[in-house]
Amino acid sequence: MAQSEPDVFQNNKRSNWLRMRTLLVLRWFAVAGQIGAVLAARYIYDLQLEIGLIALVIGAPVLVNVVSYFLYPxxxxxxxxxxxxLIGFDLLQLGLLLYLTGGLNNxxxxxxxxxxTVASTILPLRSTLILGGTGLVIVTALWFINIPIMTQSGAPLILPDLFVFGFWLSLVIGVIFVGIYARQVTQETLSMGEALVATQMALAREQKLTDLGGVVAAAAHELGTPLATIKLVSSELIDxxxxxxxxxEDALLIREQADRCRDILRSMGRAGKExxxxxxxxxxxxxxxxxxxHMDRGKTVEFQTLPPDEGPLRQPDIFRRPEIIHGIRNLAQNAVDFASSTVRIEISWSASVISVRISDDGPGFPHSVFGRIGDPFVRSRRSGEDRRQRPGYEGMGLGLxxxxxxxxxxxxxxGFANGGGRALSGLRGGAIVSAEWPRAAIEATSETSRGALGENSPIT
Known part of the structure; x- marks a missing residue:
């Protein structure tokens, strides 16, 4: 048994995530900080700076922001x-400003x-690597090429070489670590968000199918009586x-059409309504x-009920909840997909719990992803035998x-496990998935279970 999923969200792109306004606002904050730092250095600490060039460098993003506000919504x-x-422009602007203000001595x-960090969170890997490499080149260049900051007396503010080397090394490590860390966290958040959306879509689909089945059965049940009356009256007219x-002949036609309607309704669903x-x-x-x-797909699907030695022997009645039906269906699909010949579904219960155990005689869960079973978008290297059995399959774990x-x-x-020789008697290997519910979570209450059905509620 392995992991499968619908085709939704398989194209995991990050384009068109960010509004231009967001970057422009961040740039205004950066410009305000740069202006404040320059003014403090010049008028509080009396440091000698290339004010003209610095003003041009700080004015460039201001001009870009103003133009962007007029050109773009x-x-x-x-x-x-x-x-x-835009991010590359900010990186180069900051590098040029640092060049004018001491380089790594600043x-x-x-x-x-x-x-x-911003690039790691919003851009694809290729763009992140390009900008990260650019940042490392700028940091390295600032180590060797810069205009030193001068004090009021004309002495340059230069750190010892060992401190500059340490600062350079910390920046290099910081660019790499922060980039990887921010990207990994963002990727995890994105994957989980997409998987949860897919889960909601699957649940909504199952709920619609369940509701549709109820409507069809209700229609069949309600129309049964008038059709029977039509058939009875038409038979009397024929006589x-x-x-x-x-x-x-008209009366015969009416009876035939009534029979046809009955057959159509019978094929649409069971008698009954809500x-x-x-x-x-x-x-x-x-x-x-x-x-x-998944019971007619070339594999043997065996069902086995295991009543408890003590406690209630009668099977518990449970609600037909879409979550249970769709979840068990996904697990059964995986088992049938990867079974060699047989899938066994064991149902057991006790006074406090209800359990379902699905096992197969296939290769089992790959050991490389065993600790991450149930996480979305988990890929594993497929064996040659697996590729022959399912040539078009590209699983990412979304189904599980x-x-x-x-x-x-x-x-x-x-619970997930590889069964060894326990999955199916006489067969080795295979994956096992077990689901266990407290009886109170899914069992129909004793007041409604197996008792009188009561009056059907009308369709609203």
């Missing part, structure tokens, strides 16, 4: 290339990490119109219903994530 989304240019050289062939028969059923019935789409999330939402505790 505030809600404009940046493409990858536009974001590259403690504000630490701010070179800011554009790298009374023996000497009127034209009218008798009643208890549709709301809950014995645990084995619900599990079989969930696994039904959806199943795990939905079943845990219904109150289940899930």
């Amino acid at each position: 505030e809600n404009r989304r940046l493409t990858e290339g536009q974001a590259d240019l 403690p504000f050289a630490l701010l070179i990490l800011a554009p790298i 009374e119109l023996q000497d009127k062939d034209d009218l008798r 009643d208890n028969l549709l709301r809950y059923a014995p645990i084995e019935t619900v599990i079989r219903e969930a696994c039904e789409p 994530f959806i199943a795990k999330t939905l079943l845990e939402r219904s109150g289940a505790n899930l």
